[in-house]
Amino acid sequence: MKILHIVEAWHGGIASYVDALVRAQIQQGHQVVLAADSRMLAADPRGLPCVIEAYPASRNPAQLPMVRAALAAILARHEPDIVHAHSTFPGVYLRCPTALHPRIVYTPHGWSFLKMDSPAWVRWGYGWAERLLASRARAIMCMSFEELSRARALGIAPERLVMIHTGIKDIADEAPASPSDPDVARTQGLKIGFFGRLDYQKGADLLPALAGALSADATLHVFGTEVRGRQPLQPHPRIQHHGWVAHQALAAHIASMDVIIIPSRWEGFSLTALEALRAGAPIIVSDLTSLSEVVIHGYNGLIMRDYSAGHLADLLNKLSAEDCRRMGRNARQVFLETYTFDRFNQQVAGLYQAVLSR
Structure with a gap:
Protein backbone atom coordinates (compact mmCIF):
# COMPACT_ATOMS: atom_id res chain seq x y z
CA MET A 1 0.00 0.00 0.00
CA LYS A 2 1.20 3.53 -0.72
CA ILE A 3 0.27 6.01 2.02
CA LEU A 4 0.61 9.79 1.90
CA HIS A 5 0.50 11.67 5.22
CA ILE A 6 -0.16 15.40 4.98
CA VAL A 7 0.51 17.70 7.93
CA GLU A 8 0.76 21.44 8.39
CA ALA A 9 2.67 21.87 11.65
CA TRP A 10 5.60 19.54 12.22
CA HIS A 11 6.23 19.82 15.94
CA GLY A 12 4.81 18.65 19.26
CA GLY A 13 2.18 15.95 19.51
CA ILE A 14 1.20 15.80 15.83
CA ALA A 15 4.82 15.30 14.75
CA SER A 16 5.31 12.52 17.33
CA TYR A 17 2.03 10.89 16.30
CA VAL A 18 2.79 10.90 12.56
CA ASP A 19 6.46 10.04 13.07
CA ALA A 20 5.52 6.83 14.91
CA LEU A 21 2.90 5.88 12.29
CA VAL A 22 5.29 6.47 9.40
CA ARG A 23 8.06 4.35 10.91
CA ALA A 24 5.68 1.49 11.74
CA GLN A 25 4.08 1.53 8.29
CA ILE A 26 7.47 1.40 6.60
CA GLN A 27 8.44 -1.58 8.79
CA GLN A 28 5.25 -3.30 7.62
CA GLY A 29 6.39 -2.94 4.01
CA HIS A 30 4.22 0.01 2.93
CA GLN A 31 5.48 2.86 0.78
CA VAL A 32 5.09 6.06 2.79
CA VAL A 33 5.35 9.71 1.79
CA LEU A 34 5.17 12.66 4.18
CA ALA A 35 4.13 16.13 2.97
CA ALA A 36 4.65 19.01 5.39
CA ASP A 37 5.22 22.74 5.36
CA SER A 38 8.75 23.43 4.16
CA ARG A 39 9.60 25.80 7.03
CA MET A 40 8.53 23.28 9.66
CA LEU A 41 10.51 20.43 8.09
CA ALA A 42 13.70 22.49 8.08
CA ALA A 43 13.33 23.15 11.82
CA ASP A 44 12.76 19.49 12.82
CA PRO A 45 13.74 16.97 10.09
CA ARG A 46 13.83 13.93 12.48
CA GLY A 47 15.57 11.74 9.93
CA LEU A 48 12.42 9.97 8.81
CA PRO A 49 13.14 6.99 6.52
CA CYS A 50 10.50 7.95 3.96
CA VAL A 51 10.05 10.20 0.96
CA ILE A 52 9.47 13.75 2.20
CA GLU A 53 7.71 16.41 0.17
CA ALA A 54 7.53 20.07 1.13
CA TYR A 55 4.61 22.30 0.26
CA PRO A 56 3.77 25.93 1.16
CA ALA A 57 1.05 25.70 3.79
CA SER A 58 -1.00 28.85 4.37
CA ARG A 59 -4.08 29.82 6.38
CA ASN A 60 -4.83 32.73 4.07
CA PRO A 61 -7.99 31.85 2.08
CA ALA A 62 -6.58 33.66 -0.94
CA GLN A 63 -3.65 31.23 -0.96
CA LEU A 64 -5.84 28.09 -0.95
CA PRO A 65 -5.64 27.54 -4.75
CA MET A 66 -1.84 27.73 -4.60
CA VAL A 67 -1.65 25.25 -1.71
CA ARG A 68 -4.08 22.86 -3.44
CA ALA A 69 -2.07 23.03 -6.66
CA ALA A 70 1.12 22.08 -4.77
CA LEU A 71 -0.64 19.15 -3.09
CA ALA A 72 -2.22 18.05 -6.37
CA ALA A 73 1.27 17.89 -7.88
CA ILE A 74 2.47 15.72 -4.97
CA LEU A 75 -0.52 13.42 -5.42
CA ALA A 76 0.17 13.12 -9.14
CA ARG A 77 3.82 12.23 -8.52
CA HIS A 78 3.12 9.50 -5.97
CA GLU A 79 -0.41 8.22 -6.74
CA PRO A 80 -1.10 7.06 -3.15
CA ASP A 81 -3.74 4.50 -2.24
CA ILE A 82 -4.60 6.35 0.99
CA VAL A 83 -4.19 10.02 1.85
CA HIS A 84 -4.18 10.71 5.59
CA ALA A 85 -4.74 14.40 6.45
CA HIS A 86 -3.70 15.47 9.95
CA SER A 87 -5.34 18.52 11.60
CA THR A 88 -7.80 21.15 10.43
CA PHE A 89 -6.00 22.92 7.59
CA PRO A 90 -4.67 19.86 5.73
CA GLY A 91 -8.27 18.64 5.95
CA VAL A 92 -9.39 21.87 4.30
CA TYR A 93 -6.64 21.85 1.65
CA LEU A 94 -7.60 18.35 0.52
CA ARG A 95 -11.39 18.74 0.58
CA CYS A 96 -12.24 22.34 -0.32
CA PRO A 97 -13.88 22.98 -2.71
CA THR A 98 -13.68 19.34 -3.90
CA ALA A 99 -11.78 16.26 -2.73
CA LEU A 100 -8.32 15.97 -4.29
CA HIS A 101 -8.30 12.19 -3.76
CA PRO A 102 -11.05 9.54 -3.58
CA ARG A 103 -9.73 7.90 -0.38
CA ILE A 104 -9.04 10.53 2.27
CA VAL A 105 -8.74 9.68 5.96
CA TYR A 106 -8.99 12.83 8.08
CA THR A 107 -7.82 13.15 11.69
CA PRO A 108 -8.69 16.57 13.15
CA HIS A 109 -6.38 16.20 16.19
CA GLY A 110 -8.85 18.29 18.20
CA TRP A 111 -11.89 19.88 16.58
CA SER A 112 -11.27 23.50 15.68
CA PHE A 113 -14.83 24.42 16.68
CA LEU A 114 -14.01 23.49 20.30
CA LYS A 115 -11.14 25.97 20.68
CA MET A 116 -12.29 28.30 23.42
CA ASP A 117 -9.75 31.02 22.62
CA SER A 118 -11.55 31.69 19.33
CA PRO A 119 -14.60 34.00 19.15
CA ALA A 120 -18.00 32.29 19.00
CA TRP A 121 -18.57 33.30 15.38
CA VAL A 122 -15.20 31.76 14.38
CA ARG A 123 -16.05 28.50 16.16
CA TRP A 124 -19.42 28.49 14.39
CA GLY A 125 -17.63 28.94 11.06
CA TYR A 126 -15.27 26.05 11.79
CA GLY A 127 -18.21 23.84 12.70
CA TRP A 128 -20.08 24.80 9.53
CA ALA A 129 -16.98 24.00 7.41
CA GLU A 130 -16.37 20.65 9.13
CA ARG A 131 -19.98 19.60 8.58
CA LEU A 132 -19.87 20.70 4.93
CA LEU A 133 -16.56 18.94 4.18
CA ALA A 134 -17.26 15.74 6.12
CA SER A 135 -18.72 13.91 3.11
CA ARG A 136 -15.48 14.49 1.15
CA ALA A 137 -13.48 12.14 3.40
CA ARG A 138 -13.97 8.39 3.37
CA ALA A 139 -13.34 8.29 7.13
CA ILE A 140 -12.91 10.81 9.94
CA MET A 141 -10.75 9.40 12.69
CA CYS A 142 -11.57 10.73 16.16
CA MET A 143 -9.05 10.35 18.97
CA SER A 144 -11.49 10.34 21.89
CA PHE A 145 -15.12 9.68 22.72
CA GLU A 146 -15.52 13.42 23.28
CA GLU A 147 -14.40 14.15 19.70
CA LEU A 148 -16.76 11.49 18.42
CA SER A 149 -19.78 12.74 20.37
CA ARG A 150 -19.12 16.38 19.44
CA ALA A 151 -18.89 15.41 15.76
CA ARG A 152 -22.19 13.54 15.92
CA ALA A 153 -23.83 16.45 17.73
CA LEU A 154 -22.59 18.75 14.96
CA GLY A 155 -24.43 16.62 12.41
CA ILE A 156 -21.57 14.67 10.82
CA ALA A 157 -22.88 11.33 9.56
CA PRO A 158 -22.04 8.51 12.02
CA GLU A 159 -20.88 6.21 9.20
CA ARG A 160 -18.03 8.63 8.46
CA LEU A 161 -16.74 8.57 12.03
CA VAL A 162 -14.30 6.12 13.63
CA MET A 163 -12.90 6.39 17.16
CA ILE A 164 -9.35 5.12 17.70
CA HIS A 165 -7.55 6.00 20.92
CA THR A 166 -3.92 6.91 20.30
CA GLY A 167 -1.20 4.54 21.48
CA ILE A 168 2.54 5.01 21.94
CA LYS A 169 5.49 2.67 22.01
CA ASP A 170 6.65 1.32 25.32
CA TYR A 339 -2.70 2.53 25.09
CA THR A 340 0.07 0.50 23.48
CA PHE A 341 1.24 1.47 20.01
CA ASP A 342 0.74 -2.02 18.57
CA ARG A 343 -2.98 -1.92 19.37
CA PHE A 344 -3.29 1.60 17.91
CA ASN A 345 -1.32 0.74 14.77
CA GLN A 346 -3.41 -2.39 14.12
CA GLN A 347 -6.61 -0.36 14.37
CA VAL A 348 -5.30 2.30 11.95
CA ALA A 349 -4.26 -0.44 9.52
CA GLY A 350 -7.74 -1.95 9.78
CA LEU A 351 -9.28 1.44 9.02
CA TYR A 352 -7.10 1.84 5.92
CA GLN A 353 -8.16 -1.59 4.68
CA ALA A 354 -11.82 -0.74 5.25
CA VAL A 355 -11.40 2.49 3.28
CA LEU A 356 -9.71 0.65 0.42
CA SER A 357 -12.53 -1.89 0.25
CA ARG A 358 -15.34 0.69 0.01
Whole structure:
Protein backbone atom coordinates (compact mmCIF):
# COMPACT_ATOMS: atom_id res chain seq x y z
CA MET A 1 0.00 0.00 0.00
CA LYS A 2 1.20 3.53 -0.72
CA ILE A 3 0.27 6.01 2.02
CA LEU A 4 0.61 9.79 1.90
CA HIS A 5 0.50 11.67 5.22
CA ILE A 6 -0.16 15.40 4.98
CA VAL A 7 0.51 17.70 7.93
CA GLU A 8 0.76 21.44 8.39
CA ALA A 9 2.67 21.87 11.65
CA TRP A 10 5.60 19.54 12.22
CA HIS A 11 6.23 19.82 15.94
CA GLY A 12 4.81 18.65 19.26
CA GLY A 13 2.18 15.95 19.51
CA ILE A 14 1.20 15.80 15.83
CA ALA A 15 4.82 15.30 14.75
CA SER A 16 5.31 12.52 17.33
CA TYR A 17 2.03 10.89 16.30
CA VAL A 18 2.79 10.90 12.56
CA ASP A 19 6.46 10.04 13.07
CA ALA A 20 5.52 6.83 14.91
CA LEU A 21 2.90 5.88 12.29
CA VAL A 22 5.29 6.47 9.40
CA ARG A 23 8.06 4.35 10.91
CA ALA A 24 5.68 1.49 11.74
CA GLN A 25 4.08 1.53 8.29
CA ILE A 26 7.47 1.40 6.60
CA GLN A 27 8.44 -1.58 8.79
CA GLN A 28 5.25 -3.30 7.62
CA GLY A 29 6.39 -2.94 4.01
CA HIS A 30 4.22 0.01 2.93
CA GLN A 31 5.48 2.86 0.78
CA VAL A 32 5.09 6.06 2.79
CA VAL A 33 5.35 9.71 1.79
CA LEU A 34 5.17 12.66 4.18
CA ALA A 35 4.13 16.13 2.97
CA ALA A 36 4.65 19.01 5.39
CA ASP A 37 5.22 22.74 5.36
CA SER A 38 8.75 23.43 4.16
CA ARG A 39 9.60 25.80 7.03
CA MET A 40 8.53 23.28 9.66
CA LEU A 41 10.51 20.43 8.09
CA ALA A 42 13.70 22.49 8.08
CA ALA A 43 13.33 23.15 11.82
CA ASP A 44 12.76 19.49 12.82
CA PRO A 45 13.74 16.97 10.09
CA ARG A 46 13.83 13.93 12.48
CA GLY A 47 15.57 11.74 9.93
CA LEU A 48 12.42 9.97 8.81
CA PRO A 49 13.14 6.99 6.52
CA CYS A 50 10.50 7.95 3.96
CA VAL A 51 10.05 10.20 0.96
CA ILE A 52 9.47 13.75 2.20
CA GLU A 53 7.71 16.41 0.17
CA ALA A 54 7.53 20.07 1.13
CA TYR A 55 4.61 22.30 0.26
CA PRO A 56 3.77 25.93 1.16
CA ALA A 57 1.05 25.70 3.79
CA SER A 58 -1.00 28.85 4.37
CA ARG A 59 -4.08 29.82 6.38
CA ASN A 60 -4.83 32.73 4.07
CA PRO A 61 -7.99 31.85 2.08
CA ALA A 62 -6.58 33.66 -0.94
CA GLN A 63 -3.65 31.23 -0.96
CA LEU A 64 -5.84 28.09 -0.95
CA PRO A 65 -5.64 27.54 -4.75
CA MET A 66 -1.84 27.73 -4.60
CA VAL A 67 -1.65 25.25 -1.71
CA ARG A 68 -4.08 22.86 -3.44
CA ALA A 69 -2.07 23.03 -6.66
CA ALA A 70 1.12 22.08 -4.77
CA LEU A 71 -0.64 19.15 -3.09
CA ALA A 72 -2.22 18.05 -6.37
CA ALA A 73 1.27 17.89 -7.88
CA ILE A 74 2.47 15.72 -4.97
CA LEU A 75 -0.52 13.42 -5.42
CA ALA A 76 0.17 13.12 -9.14
CA ARG A 77 3.82 12.23 -8.52
CA HIS A 78 3.12 9.50 -5.97
CA GLU A 79 -0.41 8.22 -6.74
CA PRO A 80 -1.10 7.06 -3.15
CA ASP A 81 -3.74 4.50 -2.24
CA ILE A 82 -4.60 6.35 0.99
CA VAL A 83 -4.19 10.02 1.85
CA HIS A 84 -4.18 10.71 5.59
CA ALA A 85 -4.74 14.40 6.45
CA HIS A 86 -3.70 15.47 9.95
CA SER A 87 -5.34 18.52 11.60
CA THR A 88 -7.80 21.15 10.43
CA PHE A 89 -6.00 22.92 7.59
CA PRO A 90 -4.67 19.86 5.73
CA GLY A 91 -8.27 18.64 5.95
CA VAL A 92 -9.39 21.87 4.30
CA TYR A 93 -6.64 21.85 1.65
CA LEU A 94 -7.60 18.35 0.52
CA ARG A 95 -11.39 18.74 0.58
CA CYS A 96 -12.24 22.34 -0.32
CA PRO A 97 -13.88 22.98 -2.71
CA THR A 98 -13.68 19.34 -3.90
CA ALA A 99 -11.78 16.26 -2.73
CA LEU A 100 -8.32 15.97 -4.29
CA HIS A 101 -8.30 12.19 -3.76
CA PRO A 102 -11.05 9.54 -3.58
CA ARG A 103 -9.73 7.90 -0.38
CA ILE A 104 -9.04 10.53 2.27
CA VAL A 105 -8.74 9.68 5.96
CA TYR A 106 -8.99 12.83 8.08
CA THR A 107 -7.82 13.15 11.69
CA PRO A 108 -8.69 16.57 13.15
CA HIS A 109 -6.38 16.20 16.19
CA GLY A 110 -8.85 18.29 18.20
CA TRP A 111 -11.89 19.88 16.58
CA SER A 112 -11.27 23.50 15.68
CA PHE A 113 -14.83 24.42 16.68
CA LEU A 114 -14.01 23.49 20.30
CA LYS A 115 -11.14 25.97 20.68
CA MET A 116 -12.29 28.30 23.42
CA ASP A 117 -9.75 31.02 22.62
CA SER A 118 -11.55 31.69 19.33
CA PRO A 119 -14.60 34.00 19.15
CA ALA A 120 -18.00 32.29 19.00
CA TRP A 121 -18.57 33.30 15.38
CA VAL A 122 -15.20 31.76 14.38
CA ARG A 123 -16.05 28.50 16.16
CA TRP A 124 -19.42 28.49 14.39
CA GLY A 125 -17.63 28.94 11.06
CA TYR A 126 -15.27 26.05 11.79
CA GLY A 127 -18.21 23.84 12.70
CA TRP A 128 -20.08 24.80 9.53
CA ALA A 129 -16.98 24.00 7.41
CA GLU A 130 -16.37 20.65 9.13
CA ARG A 131 -19.98 19.60 8.58
CA LEU A 132 -19.87 20.70 4.93
CA LEU A 133 -16.56 18.94 4.18
CA ALA A 134 -17.26 15.74 6.12
CA SER A 135 -18.72 13.91 3.11
CA ARG A 136 -15.48 14.49 1.15
CA ALA A 137 -13.48 12.14 3.40
CA ARG A 138 -13.97 8.39 3.37
CA ALA A 139 -13.34 8.29 7.13
CA ILE A 140 -12.91 10.81 9.94
CA MET A 141 -10.75 9.40 12.69
CA CYS A 142 -11.57 10.73 16.16
CA MET A 143 -9.05 10.35 18.97
CA SER A 144 -11.49 10.34 21.89
CA PHE A 145 -15.12 9.68 22.72
CA GLU A 146 -15.52 13.42 23.28
CA GLU A 147 -14.40 14.15 19.70
CA LEU A 148 -16.76 11.49 18.42
CA SER A 149 -19.78 12.74 20.37
CA ARG A 150 -19.12 16.38 19.44
CA ALA A 151 -18.89 15.41 15.76
CA ARG A 152 -22.19 13.54 15.92
CA ALA A 153 -23.83 16.45 17.73
CA LEU A 154 -22.59 18.75 14.96
CA GLY A 155 -24.43 16.62 12.41
CA ILE A 156 -21.57 14.67 10.82
CA ALA A 157 -22.88 11.33 9.56
CA PRO A 158 -22.04 8.51 12.02
CA GLU A 159 -20.88 6.21 9.20
CA ARG A 160 -18.03 8.63 8.46
CA LEU A 161 -16.74 8.57 12.03
CA VAL A 162 -14.30 6.12 13.63
CA MET A 163 -12.90 6.39 17.16
CA ILE A 164 -9.35 5.12 17.70
CA HIS A 165 -7.55 6.00 20.92
CA THR A 166 -3.92 6.91 20.30
CA GLY A 167 -1.20 4.54 21.48
CA ILE A 168 2.54 5.01 21.94
CA LYS A 169 5.49 2.67 22.01
CA ASP A 170 6.65 1.32 25.32
CA ILE A 171 9.80 2.77 26.85
CA ALA A 172 11.73 -0.43 26.14
CA ASP A 173 10.95 -0.02 22.42
CA GLU A 174 12.36 3.49 22.18
CA ALA A 175 15.92 4.79 21.91
CA PRO A 176 17.63 5.28 25.29
CA ALA A 177 16.49 8.52 26.87
CA SER A 178 18.90 11.25 27.93
CA PRO A 179 19.42 11.67 31.67
CA SER A 180 17.03 14.10 33.33
CA ASP A 181 18.16 17.56 34.41
CA PRO A 182 20.43 17.30 37.49
CA ASP A 183 18.44 20.18 39.05
CA VAL A 184 15.41 17.87 39.11
CA ALA A 185 17.34 15.12 40.90
CA ARG A 186 18.38 17.56 43.64
CA THR A 187 14.79 18.67 44.31
CA GLN A 188 13.36 17.53 47.64
CA GLY A 189 9.68 16.89 48.30
CA LEU A 190 6.91 16.40 45.75
CA LYS A 191 8.06 16.87 42.16
CA ILE A 192 5.19 18.14 39.98
CA GLY A 193 5.70 18.16 36.21
CA PHE A 194 4.04 20.36 33.58
CA PHE A 195 4.94 19.57 29.96
CA GLY A 196 3.73 21.64 27.02
CA ARG A 197 3.25 25.04 25.48
CA LEU A 198 2.81 27.88 27.92
CA ASP A 199 -0.51 29.04 26.54
CA TYR A 200 -4.17 29.39 27.46
CA GLN A 201 -5.20 26.04 25.99
CA LYS A 202 -2.72 24.16 28.18
CA GLY A 203 -3.72 26.08 31.32
CA ALA A 204 -0.30 27.69 31.74
CA ASP A 205 -1.94 30.81 33.17
CA LEU A 206 -2.76 28.77 36.31
CA LEU A 207 0.88 28.00 37.09
CA PRO A 208 1.99 31.15 39.00
CA ALA A 209 -1.05 31.03 41.32
CA LEU A 210 -0.65 27.26 41.67
CA ALA A 211 2.97 27.63 42.74
CA GLY A 212 1.96 30.16 45.39
CA ALA A 213 -0.60 27.78 46.87
CA LEU A 214 1.60 24.65 46.98
CA SER A 215 2.95 23.25 50.23
CA ALA A 216 6.47 24.33 51.12
CA ASP A 217 8.13 21.03 50.16
CA ALA A 218 6.65 20.85 46.63
CA THR A 219 8.34 22.04 43.44
CA LEU A 220 6.66 22.70 40.10
CA HIS A 221 8.93 21.71 37.18
CA VAL A 222 7.85 23.36 33.93
CA PHE A 223 9.05 21.93 30.60
CA GLY A 224 8.00 24.09 27.67
CA THR A 225 8.18 27.59 26.27
CA GLU A 226 5.75 30.44 25.89
CA VAL A 227 3.90 31.00 22.64
CA ARG A 228 5.38 33.74 20.48
CA GLY A 229 4.09 37.16 21.50
CA ARG A 230 2.83 36.00 24.92
CA GLN A 231 4.15 36.96 28.33
CA PRO A 232 6.87 34.61 29.66
CA LEU A 233 6.24 32.48 32.72
CA GLN A 234 6.43 34.56 35.88
CA PRO A 235 9.29 33.45 38.15
CA HIS A 236 8.44 31.92 41.50
CA PRO A 237 10.60 30.19 44.17
CA ARG A 238 8.64 26.95 43.74
CA ILE A 239 8.86 26.94 39.93
CA GLN A 240 11.84 25.51 38.07
CA HIS A 241 11.47 26.41 34.41
CA HIS A 242 13.53 24.04 32.26
CA GLY A 243 12.43 25.42 28.89
CA TRP A 244 12.03 23.28 25.80
CA VAL A 245 13.58 19.79 25.91
CA ALA A 246 14.29 17.45 23.01
CA HIS A 247 11.69 14.78 22.33
CA GLN A 248 14.30 12.05 22.95
CA ALA A 249 14.76 13.27 26.54
CA LEU A 250 11.09 13.60 27.45
CA ALA A 251 10.66 10.07 28.81
CA ALA A 252 13.45 10.53 31.35
CA HIS A 253 12.13 13.89 32.49
CA ILE A 254 8.58 12.55 32.87
CA ALA A 255 9.82 9.50 34.79
CA SER A 256 11.66 11.78 37.24
CA MET A 257 8.38 13.42 38.36
CA ASP A 258 6.11 12.21 41.16
CA VAL A 259 2.97 13.48 39.41
CA ILE A 260 2.17 15.15 36.07
CA ILE A 261 -0.43 17.91 35.77
CA ILE A 262 -2.27 18.50 32.46
CA PRO A 263 -4.73 21.33 33.22
CA SER A 264 -5.77 21.83 29.58
CA ARG A 265 -9.01 23.60 28.74
CA TRP A 266 -9.42 21.54 25.55
CA GLU A 267 -7.46 18.75 23.87
CA GLY A 268 -7.75 16.37 20.95
CA PHE A 269 -5.87 13.74 22.91
CA SER A 270 -2.62 14.71 24.61
CA LEU A 271 0.35 12.39 24.15
CA THR A 272 1.77 13.75 27.42
CA ALA A 273 -0.95 11.85 29.29
CA LEU A 274 0.05 8.57 27.64
CA GLU A 275 3.76 9.25 28.15
CA ALA A 276 3.07 9.77 31.84
CA LEU A 277 1.03 6.56 32.14
CA ARG A 278 3.79 4.69 30.31
CA ALA A 279 6.38 6.02 32.78
CA GLY A 280 4.25 5.01 35.75
CA ALA A 281 3.48 8.61 36.74
CA PRO A 282 -0.04 9.53 37.91
CA ILE A 283 -1.72 12.40 36.09
CA ILE A 284 -4.06 15.19 37.13
CA VAL A 285 -6.35 16.38 34.34
CA SER A 286 -9.30 18.75 33.92
CA ASP A 287 -12.83 17.45 33.46
CA LEU A 288 -13.15 19.94 30.59
CA THR A 289 -11.25 17.69 28.18
CA SER A 290 -11.21 14.23 26.67
CA LEU A 291 -8.31 13.35 29.00
CA SER A 292 -10.81 12.58 31.73
CA GLU A 293 -11.48 9.41 29.69
CA VAL A 294 -7.96 8.26 30.57
CA VAL A 295 -8.20 8.75 34.33
CA ILE A 296 -10.04 6.72 36.96
CA HIS A 297 -10.15 9.24 39.81
CA GLY A 298 -7.99 8.05 42.69
CA TYR A 299 -6.78 4.98 40.79
CA ASN A 300 -4.27 6.17 38.16
CA GLY A 301 -4.64 9.91 38.70
CA LEU A 302 -7.05 12.64 39.69
CA ILE A 303 -9.65 14.74 37.86
CA MET A 304 -10.08 18.47 38.50
CA ARG A 305 -13.81 19.06 39.07
CA ASP A 306 -13.29 22.80 39.59
CA TYR A 307 -11.09 24.60 37.09
CA SER A 308 -8.96 26.77 39.34
CA ALA A 309 -5.41 26.98 40.62
CA GLY A 310 -6.71 26.68 44.19
CA HIS A 311 -8.51 23.40 43.52
CA LEU A 312 -5.49 21.97 41.70
CA ALA A 313 -3.22 22.99 44.58
CA ASP A 314 -5.60 21.35 47.06
CA LEU A 315 -5.44 18.06 45.12
CA LEU A 316 -1.64 18.20 45.02
CA ASN A 317 -1.17 19.20 48.66
CA LYS A 318 -3.19 16.17 49.80
CA LEU A 319 -0.98 13.74 47.83
CA SER A 320 1.57 11.66 49.72
CA ALA A 321 4.58 9.93 48.21
CA GLU A 322 2.81 6.60 48.72
CA ASP A 323 -0.30 7.90 46.91
CA CYS A 324 1.87 8.79 43.92
CA ARG A 325 3.63 5.42 43.91
CA ARG A 326 0.33 3.50 44.16
CA MET A 327 -1.39 5.49 41.41
CA GLY A 328 1.79 5.34 39.34
CA ARG A 329 1.78 1.53 39.39
CA ASN A 330 -1.85 1.59 38.29
CA ALA A 331 -1.06 4.16 35.60
CA ARG A 332 1.52 1.83 34.11
CA GLN A 333 -1.01 -1.02 34.09
CA VAL A 334 -3.63 1.14 32.35
CA PHE A 335 -1.08 1.99 29.68
CA LEU A 336 -0.19 -1.66 29.04
CA GLU A 337 -3.84 -2.71 28.82
CA THR A 338 -5.20 0.16 26.72
CA TYR A 339 -2.70 2.53 25.09
CA THR A 340 0.07 0.50 23.48
CA PHE A 341 1.24 1.47 20.01
CA ASP A 342 0.74 -2.02 18.57
CA ARG A 343 -2.98 -1.92 19.37
CA PHE A 344 -3.29 1.60 17.91
CA ASN A 345 -1.32 0.74 14.77
CA GLN A 346 -3.41 -2.39 14.12
CA GLN A 347 -6.61 -0.36 14.37
CA VAL A 348 -5.30 2.30 11.95
CA ALA A 349 -4.26 -0.44 9.52
CA GLY A 350 -7.74 -1.95 9.78
CA LEU A 351 -9.28 1.44 9.02
CA TYR A 352 -7.10 1.84 5.92
CA GLN A 353 -8.16 -1.59 4.68
CA ALA A 354 -11.82 -0.74 5.25
CA VAL A 355 -11.40 2.49 3.28
CA LEU A 356 -9.71 0.65 0.42
CA SER A 357 -12.53 -1.89 0.25
CA ARG A 358 -15.34 0.69 0.01
